[in-house]
Amino acid sequence: MTGHITAIFVAPNKHAEQLAIEAVQLKRGKGIVGDRFFGQSKKNPGRNLTLIEMEAIEEFNETYGLTINLNATRRNFLTRGIRLNGLVGKTFRVGDVLCKGVELCEPCRLLARQLPQSSISQKEIIKVFTHKGGLRAEVLSDGIVRLGDSCMAVPIDSTL
Numbered sequence: 001m002t003g004h005i006t007a008i009f010v011a012p013n014k015h016a017e018q019l020a021i022e023a024v025q026l027k028r029g030k031g032i033v034g035d036r037f038f039g040q041s042k043k044n045p046g047r048n049l050t051l052i053e054m055e056a057i058e059e060f061n062e063t064y065g066l067t068i069n070l071n072a073t074r075r076n077f078l079t080r081g082i083r084l085n086g087l088v089g090k091t092f093r094v095g096d097v098l099c100k101g102v103e104l105c106e107p108c109r110l111l112a113r114q115l116p117q118s119s120i121s122q123k124e125i126i127k128v129f130t131h132k133g134g135l136r137a138e139v140l141s142d143g144i145v146r147l148g149d150s151c152m153a154v155p156i157d158s159t160l
Contacts, residue, residue, distance in 0.1 A: 001081065001082050001083065001152065001153070002081065002082065002150050002151070002152040003079045003080055003081035003082025003150070003151040003152065004079065004080055004081060004148055004149060004150050004151060005077050005078070005079060005094065005095075005145060005146070005147055005148060005149045005150075005151060006054050006078045006079065006080045006147070007020060007054075007070050007077070007078040007147070008020065008021050008022065008023070008024055008076065008077055008078075008145065008146075008147060009021070009070070009071050009075065009076055009077075009078075010024060010032055010034050010035040010036075010076065011035060011036045011074075012034065012035075012036060013036050014036055016036065017071065018071035018074060019071075020070075020071060022146060022147050023144055023145065023146040023147070024076075024144070024145055025142075025143075025144055026048075026049070026094075026097045026139045026141075026142060026143055026144070026145060027139065027142050028139055028140060028141055028142050029048070029138070029139060029140075030048065030139065031047070031048035031049055031139055032048075032049060032076060032139075035076065046102030046103055046136040046137070046138055047136060048099075048136075048137060048138050048139040049076050049077065049094075049099060049136070049137045049138075049139055050074070050075040050076050050077070050105050050134055050135065050136055050137070051075060051076065051077040051078070051079055051084055051094075051105075051134050051135045051137065051151075052073050052075040052077075052078055052079070052084070052105070052133065052134030052135075053078075053079055053080070053082070053083070053084055053132070053134070054078045054079060054080045055080065056129070056132040056133075056134075057070065057073065057078070059132075060128060060129070063128075064119055064120050065119065066119065066120075073133075073134070075105065075134050077094065077145070077151070079151050081151075082151050082152065082153075084101070084134060084135040085104060085131065085135070086153070087101035087135055087137075087153060088101045088102070088103060088104060088135065089101060090153055090154075091140070091153070091154045092137075092151065092152060092153045092154055093150070093151070093152055093154055094145050094149060094150075094151050095143060095144065095145040095146060095149035095150065096141075096143045096144075097139065097140075097141055097142070097143035097144075097145055098139075098140040098141040098154070099137040099138060099139055099140055100137060100138045100140055101135050101136075101137050102135075102136045102137055102138050103135075103136050104131060104133065104134070104135060104136070105133050105134040105135055105136045106129075106130060106131070106133050107125065107126045107129035107130060107133040
C-alpha cells in the first residue's frame, strides 16, 4: 500500500507551536533538522520522526463535529492512504528516505490539551486516538522529504 505526505510540521523547541513547512531534511539516526528532537536518539530512541494518518484526524472531526488544527497532533508528518500501525517493526520509505517503524505513538495528555474540548473531555480524546495516534520511527538514511512524497513499506529483500 502506498500513501503520501499531506503535511509536514516541525517545532523548534519543546512545547513550541509546530510550524507547517513544505520540505524537511532528515539525517540518519538524528531525525529532522530543525526539529525539537533532532539528535536526541540516545536520550529518546524512536523519536527521530512521528507520523499520523490524516484519516484518523478526519474521523475524529466527523465524529465530534470539530475541526482540529493539523499541527495540534504534535506529529511531524501527516499521511494519507497508508496504515501506519502495520509499519511497527518494518522498514518503509518516505520519499527517498528509509525509515523503520519503532512503536505506536499513543496519545498523551499533551495531545488532549491541544485539541478542542468543548464537546469531548481530554480523557475521551486519549481514548479515541488510542491505536490511532500514529507511529514513531527511526530515520535510517539521509534525504529530503517534501509535501506529496510517497510513503510506503519496503519489501523485506530490498531494504538497502
